[in-house]
Amino acid sequence: MSILVVGSVAFDSIATPSGRVENVLGGSATYFSLAASYFTDVRIVAVVGEDFGAEHEGVLKKRKIDTRGIEHAKGKTFRWGGQYLENLNEAKTDFTELNVFERFQPQIPSEYADTKFLFLGNIHPSLQAAVKLEMDGVRLTGGDTMNYWINDFRQELLETLKLMNVLLINDNEAKTLAGEPSLPRAARKVLAMGPQALVIKHGEYGATIFFREGAFGIGSHPFRAPALPIEEVRDPTGAGDSFAGGFMGYIAAQEQLSREVLKRALFYGGVMGSFAVERFGTERLQSLTREEIDSRFQIFRELTHLE
Amino acid sequence: MSILVVGSVAFDSIATPSGRVENVLGGSATYFSLAASYFTDVRIVAVVGEDFGAEHEGVLKKRKIDTRGIEHAKGKTFRWGGQYLENLNEAKTDFTELNVFERFQPQIPSEYADTKFLFLGNIHPSLQAAVKLEMDGVRLTGGDTMNYWINDFRQELLETLKLMNVLLINDNEAKTLAGEPSLPRAARKVLAMGPQALVIKHGEYGATIFFREGAFGIGSHPFRAPALPIEEVRDPTGAGDSFAGGFMGYIAAQEQLSREVLKRALFYGGVMGSFAVERFGTERLQSLTREEIDSRFQIFRELTHLE
Numbered sequence: 188m189s190i191l192v193v194g195s196v197a198f199d200s201i202a203t204p205s206g207r208v209e210n211v212l213g214g215s216a217t218y219f220s221l222a223a224s225y226f227t228d229v230r231i232v233a234v235v236g237e238d239f240g241a242e243h244e245g246v247l248k249k250r251k252i253d254t255r256g257i258e259h260a261k262g263k264t265f266r267w268g269g270q271y272l273e274n275l276n277e278a279k280t281d282f283t284e285l286n287v288f289e290r291f292q293p294q295i296p297s298e299y300a301d302t303k304f305l306f307l308g309n310i311h312p313s314l315q316a317a318v319k320l321e322m323d324g325v326r327l328t329g330g331d332t333m334n335y336w337i338n339d340f341r342q343e344l345l346e347t348l349k350l351m352n353v354l355l356i357n358d359n360e361a362k363t364l365a366g367e368p369s370l371p372r373a374a375r376k377v378l379a380m381g382p383q384a385l386v387i388k389h390g391e392y393g394a395t396i397f398f399r400e401g402a403f404g405i406g407s408h409p410f411r412a413p414a415l416p417i418e419e420v421r422d423p424t425g426a427g428d429s430f431a432g433g434f435m436g437y438i439a440a441q442e443q444l445s446r447e448v449l450k451r452a453l454f455y456g457g458v459m460g461s462f463a464v465e466r467f468g469t470e471r472l473q474s475l476t477r478e479e480i481d482s483r484f485q486i487f488r489e490l491t492h493l494e
Numbered sequence: 495m496s497i498l499v500v501g502s503v504a505f506d507s508i509a510t511p512s513g514r515v516e517n518v519l520g521g522s523a524t525y526f527s528l529a530a531s532y533f534t535d536v537r538i539v540a541v542v543g544e545d546f547g548a549e550h551e552g553v554l555k556k557r558k559i560d561t562r563g564i565e566h567a568k569g570k571t572f573r574w575g576g577q578y579l580e581n582l583n584e585a586k587t588d589f590t591e592l593n594v595f596e597r598f599q600p601q602i603p604s605e606y607a608d609t610k611f612l613f614l615g616n617i618h619p620s621l622q623a624a625v626k627l628e629m630d631g632v633r634l635t636g637g638d639t640m641n642y643w644i645n646d647f648r649q650e651l652l653e654t655l656k657l658m659n660v661l662l663i664n665d666n667e668a669k670t671l672a673g674e675p676s677l678p679r680a681a682r683k684v685l686a687m688g689p690q691a692l693v694i695k696h697g698e699y700g701a702t703i704f705f706r707e708g709a710f711g712i713g714s715h716p717f718r719a720p721a722l723p724i725e726e727v728r729d730p731t732g733a734g735d736s737f738a739g740g741f742m743g744y745i746a747a748q749e750q751l752s753r754e755v756l757k758r759a760l761f762y763g764g765v766m767g768s769f770a771v772e773r774f775g776t777e778r779l780q781s782l783t784r785e786e787i788d789s790r791f792q793i794f795r796e797l798t799h800l801e
Contacts, residue, residue, distance in 0.1 A: 274675055275675065368511075370722075372726075391677065392696055392699035393720070408796065408797075409722060409797065410797060411797045412798065413700070413718040413798060415677075415716065419676065419679075447801055450800055454800070486715075490715075490717060490718045491720060491798040493757055493758060493795060
């Protein structure tokens with residue numbers, strides 16, 4: 188079934204130890220859409236400026252992503268510049284130009300009304316909530332956030348978390364949101380805020396999914412999908428959004444919504460994140476095959492498989 | 495079969511967010527011995543001072559550890575004091591008093607000559623090499639090291655690495671040793687220095703074992719054993735040595751030395767490390783049962799098990 192993502196489309200300028208690129212297509216909704224497009228039909232809601240041309244939209248259309256929800260506004264597209272130092276774990280932002288993204292008010296095309304899966308990318312929690320309330324017929328809503336919203340818009344975020352079935356954040360965000368340095372205890376606290384499941388992304392160490400007691404199955408045992416960088420990490424930008432795209436895209440393509448499906452989805456998330464970082468920007472995500480994806484799924488699975 | 499460990503015995507003074515203790519029994523050989531004692535017979539070679547009494551030796555003897563290799567020297571036992579801040583990942587050393595450990599020259603009792611498994615704890619690489627050369631009939635030699643030896647005694651360490659079958663270090667040590675920020679590439683470089691297998695410990699994210707092509711089996715696919723802190727982390731001291739004790743102890747207890755054995759050993763390493771951190775010092779490692787250990791092995795195994 189189709190999935191709708193609302194988030195940012197951007198032009199990124201990125202420097203890493205492997206090189207640098209200027210004004211390449213990026214943004215959370217872009218990475219998410221491309222990653223999810225290998226599993227299911229994707230619909231996108233975002234805003235771009237007059238500098239977003241047919242060649243950029245073509246990147247999405249080539250992957251059959253429905254771009255009718257991309258609003259073309261007067262002005263320039265969101266631009267971000269940043270660099271990664273030797274360890275590649277943290278980006279140092281050089282500049283952020285919000286441009287048309289500053290006044291983004293997500294508009295859901297009427298053709299998207301029957302969408303069954305929703306992903307709320309990393310935007311203002313009140314905008315996330317508004318989208319979710321409009322899409323009240325969805326089967327599952329996933330969402331992302333970041334420390335900026337956690338620290339400065341906590342009340343709005345807490346309201347939005349009640350509307351999400353699955354929250355996907357990284358270790359640091361989980362600890363900040365819960366005010367708790369122990370990951371399992373932080374997870375329990377976040378689950379008490381609303382989501383039925385919490386995915387905590389550990390970068391190169393994979394991700395763990397924590398469940399509320401009884402959510403999507405029996406008990407509350409967490410599950411971990413490891414990851415291992417197979418190829419050189421050239422550019423970590425978009426790894427988390429690509430993870431979310433693989434995770435949600437796989438779920439949206441399944442008949443059932445079981446715990447086993449969520450576990451496999453966690454592996455597919457790690458797979459798509461690991462592809463994303465192999466090239467700059469979205470380059471690697473534009474030209475994958477489902478065979479390559481499933482082959483890496485198998486490698487990640489065997490990585491922890493005891494006989 | 496029995497395993498011999500050479501390393502430090504110490505009295506530690508530790509402060510963590512959960513509390514503080516003074517002069518509790520610690521040291522790499524102590525943690526290793528206690529963890530390994532749940533799997534096989536353990537023999538220890540270390541040095542202690544006059545402040546090391548029967549009550550301390552009793553902790554080891556109660557776990558049937560052979561303490562004939564503990565040399566009682568004039569002076570005080572090695573003492574270390576340190577504290578862990580909120581994230582618990584890194585210790586800040588308050589003081590290090592080497593005392594009798596400064597002139598440690600490992601003496602292997604003749605009764606230990608038939609030992610088949612050897613673990614070279616984190617001591618001067620030249621001492622590690624001397625022990626290994628004396629124990630030339632062992633089936634498998636594991637070893638540890640740290641950034642101090644990697645940076646300041648590199649030549650001696652490189653000689654010693656040629657004598658080890660399995661090296662166990664953490665992410666940071668692997669990257670420093672290889673001079674390479676990518677973990678898979680660092681692993682390849684370290685394996686080229688001598689060991690047939692390299693275990694890289696990731697703290698709360700588990701550990702990965704990398705193999706030289708054809709070592710202990712076919713191919714060179716790495717394997718990851720995840721870990722998850724089940725209980726509160728009260729004191730991270732000794733987690734790495736307890737990991738090594740579980741890993742090597744399990745291996746020493748098996749008939750065969752196959753890749754499947756090393757994979758399971760990696761899980762048992764994570765299990766023993768996770769127990770060690772639940773209480774201050776060696777408290778938790780003194781009173782475990784094999785049932786508790788196997789039950790946690792099962793939990794860690796299911797943590798990544800897809801149907």
